[in-house]
Amino acid sequence: MSNNSIISIRSLEKTFPSNDGLVRAVNKIDLEIARNEFVVLLGPSGCGKTTTLRCVAGLERPDGGSIEINGEVVNSVTSRTFVPPERRDIGMVFQSYAVWPHLNVFQNVALPLTDGRQKLPKGQVKDRVMECLRLVRLEGLETRPVTDLSGGQQQRVALARAIVTQPMVLLMDEPLSNLDARLREEMRLELKNIATTAGVTSLYVTHDQSEALSLGDKICVMNEGEILQAGSPQEVYARPPNHFVAEFVGEMNFIKGKVTGPGQVDSPLGERSYDLPPNCQVGSTVTLAIRPQYLGLAKDPDQNSQSPEGLIVSKSYLGDAVLYEVELSGVTLTVKLSGDSNFAIGQRASVNLPPEPWHIFP
Ligand code: ADP
Numbered sequence: 001m002s003n004n005s006i007i008s009i010r011s012l013e014k015t016f017p018s019n020d021g022l023v024r025a026v027n028k029i030d031l032e033i034a035r036n037e038f039v040v041l042l043g044p045s046g047c048g049k050t051t052t053l054r055c056v057a058g059l060e061r062p063d064g065g066s067i068e069i070n071g072e073v074v075n076s077v078t079s080r081t082f083v084p085p086e087r088r089d090i091g092m093v094f095q096s097y098a099v100w101p102h103l104n105v106f107q108n109v110a111l112p113l114t115d116g117r118q119k120l121p122k123g124q125v126k127d128r129v130m131e132c133l134r135l136v137r138l139e140g141l142e143t144r145p146v147t148d149l150s151g152g153q154q155q156r157v158a159l160a161r162a163i164v165t166q167p168m169v170l171l172m173d174e175p176l177s178n179l180d181a182r183l184r185e186e187m188r189l190e191l192k193n194i195a196t197t198a199g200v201t202s203l204y205v206t207h208d209q210s211e212a213l214s215l216g217d218k219i220c221v222m223n224e225g226e227i228l229q230a231g232s233p234q235e236v237y238a239r240p241p242n243h244f245v246a247e248f249v250g251e252m253n254f255i256k257g258k259v260t261g262p263g264q265v266d267s268p269l270g271e272r273s274y275d276l277p278p279n280c281q282v283g284s285t286v287t288l289a290i291r292p293q294y295l296g297l298a299k300d301p302d303q304n305s306q307s308p309e310g311l312i313v314s315k316s317y318l319g320d321a322v323l324y325e326v327e328l329s330g331v332t333l334t335v336k337l338s339g340d341s342n343f344a345i346g347q348r349a350s351v352n353l354p355p356e357p358w359h360i361f362p
C-alpha cells in the first residue's frame with residue numbers, strides 16, 4: 001500500500017504474559033506519521049507508549065499488525081516479516097543517557113559511523129561528527145570524557161549519536177525525564193529545533209502533557225494500549241473526545257448532572273442549558289466539563305444573576321494568575337483568574353458560568 005507516510009502503523013498488537021493472564025500492552029493501534037512530522041505518544045505510565053516505540057524500533061516483536069518505515073514493511077505478522085533493529089533506518093534516545101563512559105564525546109558520537117552498519121569513509125567521519133556536535137551545541141567539548149558532562153550534556157551526546165547516521169526516523173522515549181525542571185523546558189525547544197534542522201521524522205514518548213503540547217505537531221493520547229485521540233495540540237486541548245483525555249491534558253473541572261429536557265441539564269450549578277451532543281437522552285446522566293480559566297468570580301452577585309454562589313476554600317498565587325477553589329452544592333470548582341485578584345479564603349463569591357466552551361460527556 002503506498003502513501004506519503006514515513007511511519008505507518010496498522011492494527012499493531014502486543015501482549016505480554018503476566019501473573020493475571022495476558023497484558024494487552026498495545027491493543028490495535030493505527031498511526032500514520034508524515035515526513036518531518038514530530039509525533040508525541042502521551043499517556044499515563046503503563047499505557048503502552050514504550051512498547052509501541054520498541055515495536056517500531058524492532059526491539060519487540062508484535063503479535064498482530066504491521067509497521068512500515070519509509071515504504072518498507074519492517075514488520076508484518078501475517079506475512080511473517082521482521083527486519084531487525086540494526087537494519088531499520090532509525091536513531092534512538094532513551095530516558096537514561098546510555099553513553100559509553102570509557103569514551104570521550106567525539107568517540108561516543110562517532111561510534112555508529114566507525115563500528116556500526118552504516119560505516120562512513122574515515123575522511124568523512126570527523127566532519128559528520130562535528131556537524132552533529134554543533135547542532136546539539138557541544139562543539140569544543142569533543143575530547144571531554146562523557147562522565148565529566150552534566151546530565152543535559154550527556155543527553156545531547158546521546159542525541160548527536162542518534163542522528164549522526166542521518167536516520168529517516170528518530171525515536172525518543174522520555175529523553176528529558178531525568179533532567180531538572182528548568183533544563184527540561186529549555187531542552188524541549190532545542191530538541192524540536194534539532195529534529196527540524198536534522199530533517200528527521202520523530203516519534204516521541206512522554207507522560208508529561210505540557211511537554212507533549214509544546215513539542216508535538218501531532219499528539220496521540222493513549223490509555224490501556226489504545227490511542228484515544230490523535231490531533232494537533234490545539235485540537236487535543238480544545239476538543240477532548242472523552243473524559244479521560246479531558247482529564248489527562250490540561251486542568252479541567254468535572255460536574256455530574258442529569259439531562260432534564262432538550263439541551264437542559266440539572267447539576268450542582270443549577271438547571272441550565274448546554275449544547276448537548278445529539279445522543280443525550282432525557283433522564284440520562286452526563287458529565288459537564290470546563291477549564292478553570294473560563295470560569296469567573298464576582299463579589300456582589302446581582303440578585304437576578306443566574307450565577308451560583310460558593311465559598312472560596314483555597315487560593316494559590318501563580319504569578320501571572322491566581323487559582324481559587326470554590327465549593328458549592330457539594331462540588332469543588334477550580335477557577336483561574338489571570339492577573340491580580342483579591343478574593344479571600346472563607347469569602348463567598350458567585351461563579352460566572354460562561355455559555356461556552358463546555359464539554360459534555362455521556
Ligand atoms: P508505558 O511506556 O506507557 O509506561 P509500557 O509500554 O512500558 O508502558 O507497558 C505497557 C504494559 O505492558 C504495562 O502493563 C507493562 O507492565 C507491560 N509490559 C511492558 N513490557 C513488558 C515485558 N517485557 N513483560 C511483561 N509485561 C510488560
Ligand code: MG
Nearest residue numbers: 046049050051
Ligand atoms: Mg515507558
